Amino acid sequence: MTPITPTAEYVLPTGLQGPFAVSTHALTKRFGAALALDAVSLQVPEGAVYVLAGANGAGKTTLLTALLDLVRPDEGRAEVLGLDTHRQGAMARAQIGYMPGSVTAAFPWLRIGQFLSLLGGYYPGWDASYVGHLTERLDLDLNARIRGLSKGQTRRFQLVCALSHRPPVLILDEPTDGLDPEMRDEALGLLSEHLADTGGTVLLATHHAYEVEGLADHVGIMRAGRLILQTPREVLQSQLLIYRADGPEGWAGPAHLDAQVIARARSGREIQWTVWGDKRTVEQAIEASGGVVRSATPLGLDQAVTALMRTKELR
Amino acid sequence: MTEHSLKSPPGFWAVLDAQVRSTSLTLRREAFLLVFLLVVMTVGAIFDVMLDGGVIVVSLDIGLLFAVLGLMFPWAVWRGERPFDVSPLWLLPIHRRTAALARTMAGGLWLVVICQSIFIWYAGLAIISGGGFPTHEVRYLVTSGGALQRISWTPEVWQWLTVFAAPLVTYLFASAALLSLRYPIRWLAGGLIATLILAIVAPNGFMESVIERLMLGPLGFDHVLTGGREDIEMLVRLPTGETGVAWRRLPDAERWLAALAAWLGLALAALVAAASRSRRL
Numbered sequence: 001m002t003p004i005t006p007t008a009e010y011v012l013p014t015g016l017q018g019p020f021a022v023s024t025h026a027l028t029k030r031f032g033a034a035l036a037l038d039a040v041s042l043q044v045p046e047g048a049v050y051v052l053a054g055a056n057g058a059g060k061t062t063l064l065t066a067l068l069d070l071v072r073p074d075e076g077r078a079e080v081l082g083l084d085t086h087r088q089g090a091m092a093r094a095q096i097g098y099m100p101g102s103v104t105a106a107f108p109w110l111r112i113g114q115f116l117s118l119l120g121g122y123y124p125g126w127d128a129s130y131v132g133h134l135t136e137r138l139d140l141d142l143n144a145r146i147r148g149l150s151k152g153q154t155r156r157f158q159l160v161c162a163l164s165h166r167p168p169v170l171i172l173d174e175p176t177d178g179l180d181p182e183m184r185d186e187a188l189g190l191l192s193e194h195l196a197d198t199g200g201t202v203l204l205a206t207h208h209a210y211e212v213e214g215l216a217d218h219v220g221i222m223r224a225g226r227l228i229l230q231t232p233r234e235v236l237q238s239q240l241l242i243y244r245a246d247g248p249e250g251w252a253g254p255a256h257l258d259a260q261v262i263a264r265a266r267s268g269r270e271i272q273w274t275v276w277g278d279k280r281t282v283e284q285a286i287e288a289s290g291g292v293v294r295s296a297t298p299l300g301l302d303q304a305v306t307a308l309m310r311t312k313e314l315r
Numbered sequence: 316m317t318e319h320s321l322k323s324p325p326g327f328w329a330v331l332d333a334q335v336r337s338t339s340l341t342l343r344r345e346a347f348l349l350v351f352l353l354v355v356m357t358v359g360a361i362f363d364v365m366l367d368g369g370v371i372v373v374s375l376d377i378g379l380l381f382a383v384l385g386l387m388f389p390w391a392v393w394r395g396e397r398p399f400d401v402s403p404l405w406l407l408p409i410h411r412r413t414a415a416l417a418r419t420m421a422g423g424l425w426l427v428v429i430c431q432s433i434f435i436w437y438a439g440l441a442i443i444s445g446g447g448f449p450t451h452e453v454r455y456l457v458t459s460g461g462a463l464q465r466i467s468w469t470p471e472v473w474q475w476l477t478v479f480a481a482p483l484v485t486y487l488f489a490s491a492a493l494l495s496l497r498y499p500i501r502w503l504a505g506g507l508i509a510t511l512i513l514a515i516v517a518p519n520g521f522m523e524s525v526i527e528r529l530m531l532g533p534l535g536f537d538h539v540l541t542g543g544r545e546d547i548e549m550l551v552r553l554p555t556g557e558t559g560v561a562w563r564r565l566p567d568a569e570r571w572l573a574a575l576a577a578w579l580g581l582a583l584a585a586l587v588a589a590a591s592r593s594r595r596l
Contacts (some may be wrong), residue, residue, distance in 0.1 A: 065596075070401055072595035081321060090324045094408035106403040107395045118340070122407045123331030168322070209430055229344050 012229040012260060012276060012308075016218065020079075021201035022050075022170055026161040027076035028222070029062055029225075038225040039076065044203050049215045050230075051194065052205040053305040054222035060205040061101050063222070065174050067203075068098060094123070097162035099203070103175035105146050105154050112130030112149075112157055116164060123165035134160045137190055138183070149315040153177040159187055163194055170202045176211040184211060191215060204298055210302035219301065219306050229308060236293070237298040239276050240307070242247060246270045247291035254289035257282060262311045274299070274307050324408040328416070334414075334421035339391055342425055344389050349429065353436055360440055370446035373438050375470060375541065378478035381430045382540055389490040392422030397495045399593070405594045415590035419490045425485030426486050430479055455553065455561035463551060463561055473568040477542040480575055484539050487582035495589035538574030542566055 011297065022044035022158050029037040037059050044050040054060050063183070065071050067078050069089040078085040083092040089258070107115060112135070120126035135142055138156040149157060155178045170191075176184045194216065203213060211218075231239075246269045259277020264274070272293070280286035285294050298309060303315060325333075330388045363369055394416070396402045404414050442446050449470060496502045513524045530537050531543070537545040543566060553559040 015331050051428075066403060070405060070595055074595065084319075090410045090413075091410050093323045093406065094324045098406055100401070107341070109344070109395075114340060118333055121329060121336065122409065124323055124325055125331070126577075166324075192397065201518075313329060 001182040008107045011237070013224050014041065014227055014229060016045055016230060016232070018043070020044055021048070021162055022078075022171075022203055023079050024063070024066070024078040025076050027063070027066060027078060028074045029066065029071055030074055035225045037066070040220060040225070040227045041201075042220065042223075043217065043230060044201055044229060047199055047202055048218045049191075049202045049212075050204065050218040050220060051209055051216040051301070051305075052203060052220045052222065053207060053209050053309065054205075055207060055309055058222040059225040060174055062225075064098075064101075064171050064203070064205055068093060068096065074085055078173040095167055095169050095255060097165065097170045098169035099158045099162040099172040099175050101157075101177070103151050103154050105157060108145070108147030108253045111142065111148055112140055112144050112146060114314060115146060116142070116160070119161060119164065119287075126165060130166065131160065131164045133191065134163055138186060152180060155179055155181060156187065159190070162227050163190065166198055166200075167245075168198060168200045170200060170204075171197065171231065172202065173206045174206055174208075175204060176206065176208060188212065190213060208302075210300070211306040213301045216301060219305065221305060223298070223309060233301065236301075236304055238279070240299055241279060241282075241296045242273060242299060243273045243275060243286065243296050244270055244294045245273075247289070251290055253291060254285040257285050259285075262307050271295070284297070322408075322508045326411075327413060329411050330413060330417045330536050331420060334417045335424060336488055337511070338418065338421040338425055341392055341394055344506075346429075349433075355438075357440065360444070362572075364444045369444070371437075371441040371444040372446040373448050375478060375544070376435065377437060378481045379540060381433075381478060381482035382442055382485045382492070385426060385484070385486035386489045388422060388426050388482075388486050388491045389419075392418065392425075395494055400596075402594070412587075412590045414493055416484070417585070419487070419586060419590070422490070423483060426482055427479065430482055433588050434478065455551065455559065457549065457551065457561050457563055460523045461555065464470070466512045468565075471566070473496055473566065473571060474566060480579075483542050484575070484582050487579070487586050489587040491582065491585035493589075494586070495592055533570065534577045536574070536578060538571050539578045542571050543574070562584060 018045050024040055024042040024279060026039040026041055027037050028035075028039050040059070042052075052060055052063070062071055063178065067080060067085055069078075069092070072159065080092040080103045081095050081150050083095070085092045110118075116131055116135075119129065120131070138160060140156055140160060144153075145158070147152075155175070159172075160177060162172065173186065175191075186213075190233055194200065195202065202215070204214060204216075209216070216235050218230065219233055219236055221228050224269060240278065247253070249269070250269075251269070252272050253273070256279065257275065259275045261273060261280050263274040264272070273282075279296055283296065286293050323477070396404050398415075404418065405411055407414060409417075430548060440447070449465045451469055454466050454468045456466050458464050492499055492502075510522070527535075531536060535543075535546060537543055547562045547564055547566060548560050549563055550558055551561040553561075
């Protein structure tokens with residue numbers, strides 16, 4: 001099969017419309033020889049639920065911890081609600097509810113209630129009744145010792161800590177990791193309620209995009225420290241399509257496409273392309289080469305993320 | 316979002332209050348251990364007094380024990396935190412230097428409470444045993460002419476204050492080390508090796524002179540630890556013919572205060588520098 005090449009340098013979109021609740025500006029971080037973040041310009045619009053996807057080691061956690069000023073960038077800077085995360089670090093962190101990716105909870109000798117009571121001391125306007133509501137919804141016993149929590153309970157406890165002070169910005173690292181389906185739905189339901197109450201912004205890193213498919217309205221994909229795409233979800237769904245087409249014997253499809261080919265497969269006379277680009281342009285190119293487009297179907301969020309993460313050609 | 320709708324970080328006193336509460340929970344294990352030890356020692360002391368008829372007299376040397384406690388205390392205070400990693404404390408909406416200083420202050424407060432509690436227990440035990448506080452110790456003083464003079468000496472109030480000041484200074488130095496050194500064991504080993512090498516290659520008596528200046532000079536650390544008792548003591552031949560300890564001069568509150576101010580200032584400067592160290596990876 002003749003490989004299809006884009007007719008022009010085709011770049012996936014990485015710019016969004018502001019105002020932004022969270023943004024980084026060409027953030028670069030090296031750990032020795034390893035490039036953890038490569039000029040990342042993250043843009044999370046205010047009020048968005050932004051899913052940051054990427055394989056393990058793609059740089060997601062480094063990026064999230066940089067927003068908490070726990071990473072010293074080699075270049076670039078980060079902002080949360082217009083606050084420089086380094087120069088105005090304390091103020092910026094007051095706006096953030098953070099759920100770490102690690103399952104290890106701090107202070108294992110404390111009880112959940114004791115920990116939450118201590119946490120409340122750092123947040124003026126702490127609402128103990130709201131915290132009670134959260135622990136009840138996520139089925140957490142305030143008298144339970146942190147060291148005795150299972151992985152799922154620890155994740156729920158960490159989510160309560162992140163939500164408890166009603167932050168305008170939530171930064172969640174693999175929030176559904178370790179949760180059973182029932183608790184995952186409960187946790188996502190709480191997130192929805194939080195968004196409805198506060199009109200806040202969520203930046204959520206995961207490599208299980210299907211688990212948060214119902215919430216996401218913006219998507220960013222990281223690979224090898226680079227943000228290869230960030231876009232509103234509806235753009236993702238209108239631009240990234242699977243085209244199924246067949247043609248006469250020996251037909252190999254168009255030699256060039258003014259679009260980004262993500263994947264290609266052949267089954268008998270049918271050729272299937274996963275392509276990022278304008279639907280009409282792609283269909284016309286296929287038809288001009290002698291093929292007949294049988295269907296052009298948008299991908300689900302998880303399929304789209306997986307397809308984009310796997311494509312080595314994307315730079 | 317406008318500036319007005321932004322959430323505010325907590326004020327310093329709220330942070331200190333939260334740190335005092337947090338540290339109290341962190342130190343609970345050590346507190347139980349201390350209570351257990353005090354109970355065991357009380358029982359032991361009661362048996363000793365009842366069986367042997369001995370009495371317990373409160374000694375200023377307890378200050379040395381407190382100083383060692385102050386040296387180790389930061390590791391208990393910072394249990395659960397990771398000063399050079401993604402520590403829970405660094406995630407809070409507080410300036411990180413403020414957070415480190417507030418936690419150190421909270422730990423210092425509990426150190427004072429613990430030292431006071433042990434001291435009250437010790438004094439109580441001494442009083443019950445019929446001993447109590449020392450009065451009218453007989454000492455030998457070397458006069459300016461070199462003669463020995465017998466004097467009666469009662470420890471002054473400021474000497475009892477050294478018992479509580481010493482652990483605070485050692486605590487501040489140890490806290491500074493904990494907050495500034497990513498690998499304290501390596502630094503300790505390196506320091507010991509460097510000292511050993513210096514002792515071998517330096518001219519005869521150099522190390523002794525350095526240590527003497529640091530410990531026994533006019534602002535020597537001995538003044539902080541014991542109120543200068545080591546500095547004023549010397550071995551002499553007593554009128555009885557035996558070798559014993561005499562004082563060069565009387566213990567001096569001014570020397571203690573000067574040394575305390577110097578070492579406390581140094582410890583605080585080291586602590587502020589250590590607390591200001593970047594916590595970013």
